[in-house]
Amino acid sequence: MNCIEVNNVVKRFGNVHALDGISFSIPCGAKYALIGPNGAGKSTTLKILSGLLTPDLGEVKIKGMRPNSKEVKKILGYLPEDAMPYRTLTVLENLEYIASLRGIPNPREKALQMINIFGLQEYMHTEAGKLSRGNLQRLSLALTIIHDPEIILLDEPLNYLDIPTQELVISILKSYILSTLLVSTHIMSIATRLATHAIIINHGKVVWVGSIDDLKKMGKENEPIESIVARIMTGGIT
Numbered sequence: 001m002n003c004i005e006v007n008n009v010v011k012r013f014g015n016v017h018a019l020d021g022i023s024f025s026i027p028c029g030a031k032y033a034l035i036g037p038n039g040a041g042k043s044t045t046l047k048i049l050s051g052l053l054t055p056d057l058g059e060v061k062i063k064g065m066r067p068n069s070k071e072v073k074k075i076l077g078y079l080p081e082d083a084m085p086y087r088t089l090t091v092l093e094n095l096e097y098i099a100s101l102r103g104i105p106n107p108r109e110k111a112l113q114m115i116n117i118f119g120l121q122e123y124m125h126t127e128a129g130k131l132s133r134g135n136l137q138r139l140s141l142a143l144t145i146i147h148d149p150e151i152i153l154l155d156e157p158l159n160y161l162d163i164p165t166q167e168l169v170i171s172i173l174k175s176y177i178l179s180t181l182l183v184s185t186h187i188m189s190i191a192t193r194l195a196t197h198a199i200i201i202n203h204g205k206v207v208w209v210g211s212i213d214d215l216k217k218m219g220k221e222n223e224p225i226e227s228i229v230a231r232i233m234t235g236g237i238t
């Protein structure tokens with residue numbers, strides 16, 4: 001069964017064709033990277049999948065349901081590119097508040113658990129608005145997955161994180177074995193660590209879909225994966 005279905009989606013902003021008839025599907029439990037250069041349409045795709053934007057044309061289904069339905073909101077976790085938790089609430093208050101809204105049985109306990117997992121103990125009583133960009137990203141990630149979502153959509157999740165924190169976040173995300181993951185990035189090492197499959201988009205269109213192993217096989221001898229992807233994006237491989 002596919003947990004994510006995108007069929008011929010078009011999204012325009014004025015004269016800009018952000019998405020120009022994009023289609024792909026992701027089986028439940030699969031881990032996919034959404035790869036593309038700046039302005040390719042990655043964030044727009046994730047916003048549509050999370051129900052934040054509606055397509056001008058085409059159809060999007062999450063487990064067969066509309067993205068902005070109540071049922072989908074319960075099972076979906078979405079990290080926007082520049083996520084902003086409640087600035088005047090502390091780290092603990094943000095997590096506890098979202099845990100309560102999500103109907104998690106013991107919100108304080110869950111909030112403390114997420115603080116431990118993401119190494120935020122030192123900042124638990126700091127207001128979100130006063131956190132460094134990296135710690136804000138840790139909090140945003142914790143808020144995204146606090147309800148153990150079945151479908152996880154992440155827009156550039158490792159932005160702003162130092163190397164040890166990137167490793168921590170990768171290991172946390174890898175523990176969500178059963179969840180369906182779609183992670184947008186233009187950094188191939190992140191894609192290869194978090195995903196088994198890639199959807200490459202450019203100018204709002206899918207230009208390649210397949211397994212990352214197959215992507216690597218398309219390279220010439222010792223060719224870095226970045227170079228293979230660059231050739232696909234510029235039309236050198238189809």
Ligand SMILES: Nc1ncnc2c1ncn2[C@@H]1O[C@H](COP(=O)(O)OP(=O)(O)OP(=O)(O)O)[C@@H](O)[C@H]1O
Nearest residue numbers: 013016017018036037038039040041042043044045
């Ligand atoms: N709210 C908006 N108003 C106008 N144009 C927009 C808006 N959002 C996105 N766009 C345009 O749509 C296109 C796709 O943008 P999008 O943010 O989806 O790309 P992206 O692949 O996520 O890029 P990046 O890697 O730079 O974050 C771009 O040309 C962008 O300028």
